[in-house]
Amino acid sequence: MKDYLQEKFEEAAAKLDYLDYSRVVFNIPANPEHGDYSTNIAMISAKSAKKNPRQIAQEIIDSLQLDEKIITKVEIAGPGFINFYFNPASITSVIERVFEQKESFGKSKKYSGKKAILEFVSANPTGPLTVGHGRNAVIGDTLSNMLEWSGYEVDREYYFNNAGRQMRVLGDSLRLRYLQLFDENIVFPEDYYQGEYLIDIAKSVQKKYGDGLKAESAEGKFKEIAEKEIFSDIERTLDRIQIKFKNFYNEQTLYEDGKIQAVLDEFKSRNLSYQQDNATWLKLTEMGQEVDKVIIKSTGEPTYRLPDIAYHRTKFDRGYDLIIDLFGSDHAATYPDVLASIKALGYDLDKIKVLIHQFVTILEKGEVVKMSTRKANFITLDELIDEVGADVVRYFFIMRNISSHLNFDIDIAKKQSDENPVFYLQYAHARICSILRMVVEQDLKISTENLELLVHPAEQNLLKMLHQFEEEVLSSAESFEPQRISNYLEELAAKFHKFYTDCRIMGTEKLLAEARIALAEATKIVLKNGLTILGLSAPEKM
């Protein structure tokens, strides 16, 4: 529908010099009395054309060569809106397109041939993933799916820091937990990792090595084991919500292959770093930032900033067309330094897009639960999946705008999981499957022969929703807004449920019944495709 209008306007723009095609936008009026699509281009053009908007609207309409079989009515309304009314019979063509493309319906080739990298989760292996990581994980994976549907080839990447103080403390925490198994009097410092999971790992170490590691240092075996065990736990959790990474990129390799040193050398040769108080500082103030920051501490150990810069540089060097970083607002302060540094090293920042999502606030028994991995008073993503299931977890985390805080009330999630909107979508899919099973029994078939019979308002509204799917997927991907997909699907499901109620199949005249079955089948395909983008299952029975 929209493509048709765009095509016609492009032709008209060639004839009217003040009509700027790039500014033409169509939207679907909230009020159906204002047509199927409307545009405000006449009002926008009024100033530069120095004409009355309604007069411009009339000139535009006159130069559009519209097919009456497709568009039945065009009107000028209000201050200068142009409203278009589509022929109900022409709208049904979407069903045939859905049947041709099936599970590919909604995919775009707009960005095919382009490569993207999306870095997300990137939690350091110091403990199980928290609910906060869960939001990041689900947003990142869903965005990746959306970009893939837009034509991109997407590499999902997980970066983690495994060299440095934090990991040393982790290794030592495990060492002490291990020693406590032999001597209860060993003191466990308050600022060490308090979580139960380290006690579990300590026990498995004891099982495997007995007391053979009593003299082992924190930096060696213990750090290695802690990292390995915690990581396999993280991967298991991600797997439960259908998330798989292509790469796990670790900080250590940046040291091993000299990338850290290379960046350091380059800062030095470009005169972007200096020594002070026994530390190496980066001249961020010369790169437009507020203050200079330390990249190598007086202890000789780099701060996280340096490997972060070296890591980001690899993303540029690896030749991606689009680089996306996704992280929580607690890291919002770190990326400007990294970007400024990358730019100072001569890279073009146009390719990179940094997305920040706000925090998840956990409410339990009406109280806000403050969480910290160190203090181990967090709710793990695993526990959440146990409580409400993978589909609900995934849906919950993307149904809100990423820049809004997300309130997650554990009690409501448990108690009302049956009323979660995800079931509303899945129920629509299951209902259609049920209809299609019935169709076989009733000796009816799916037919696209008489689609013009679909003129009932409930049928027409559903058809229009199907039309919107492709552009919704594409524009959601382009604006990096996963929640728009869920909003769309809720609306699609609502239109289907209305159709189901108003337009029965059994007991209806055969030709109309078969056209309705075709509409139901097409809706099923679109729902399934949408659920697939969100990483949700599409059950055939509920």
Next chain:
RNA sequence: GCGCCAGUAGCUCAAUGGAUAGAGCAACGGCCUUCUAAGCCGUAGGUUAGAGGUUCGAGUCCUCUCUGGCGUACCA
């Protein structure tokens, strides 16, 4: 103090600068002898935190104020 994000119905949230601000939950009232009632229909609920400004037109953009979250390290 400074920076980023937010503030919309009782609650959780929608709304590419467009026409009368919409859903779900909660409340109340209807609809199953026919394809899944996890559904549909209806009632009620609003000064879009507040004050200015920009324009044909503002929940949306700009400025200020208030409230909340997150930052503001030689932690990551």
